[in-house]
Amino acid sequence: MNRKRLLIIGVCIIVGLSIAALASTAFKKKTDTGTVEIALQFNDTKNIQATLDGQSFKITGLKDDYTLKAGDHTLAIKKTGYDDFSTSFTVTAGQAVYITVGPKLSEHNQQAVTQTAPSVNTSYEGWTITGTHFFSNNMWAVIDLEGEGQILGYAIVQFDAATSSWTTVIAPTSSFSTNTLADNNAPDDLVAYLRGNGLIVDIE
Numbered sequence: 001m002n003r004k005r006l007l008i009i010g011v012c013i014i015v016g017l018s019i020a021a022l023a024s025t026a027f028k029k030k031t032d033t034g035t036v037e038i039a040l041q042f043n044d045t046k047n048i049q050a051t052l053d054g055q056s057f058k059i060t061g062l063k064d065d066y067t068l069k070a071g072d073h074t075l076a077i078k079k080t081g082y083d084d085f086s087t088s089f090t091v092t093a094g095q096a097v098y099i100t101v102g103p104k105l106s107e108h109n110q111q112a113v114t115q116t117a118p119s120v121n122t123s124y125e126g127w128t129i130t131g132t133h134f135f136s137n138n139m140w141a142v143i144d145l146e147g148e149g150q151i152l153g154y155a156i157v158q159f160d161a162a163t164s165s166w167t168t169v170i171a172p173t174s175s176f177s178t179n180t181l182a183d184n185n186a187p188d189d190l191v192a193y194l195r196g197n198g199l200i201v202d203i204e
Contacts, residue, residue: 098196
């Protein structure tokens, strides 16, 4: 009887330890991963060559979420007709990272956009334009600004094909809210860029 009881107790202990080990492994897997959202400013996903940490990486869409292990990673993307892209980023367990992959404009398009871009002197008084980032097939742009005392600001503009000119959608500001961007129909790739650079601040 004692041997039988000891055997039953032993089996129960082994089963209990196995369940605990499986639960621990499942919990570890769950908490050791994060999400990276990759938004591509391409016309399609054909002929894309992507590597993650030096290994081949499959891109599943122009904008999609991918689950990665927590830690440092390097992403490289190549596509015929576009500039090569490479970036390093850190994934934190249980959190999301946002990456926007955008090709530089061709020399012809750069000249066309420069001619119609908002004037530094007349459009944003007191601000100096330090950079421009284009989205949604170059129909939208985020303009980097610098004010007095090296204050940084940003404006969002949209290209009006009817007048061949840029219209300010959101005037210079230091950050944006999700509601404001939605109300102005800002495209997804532009929103992903702002979020990835910490420029979206929602106050609850």
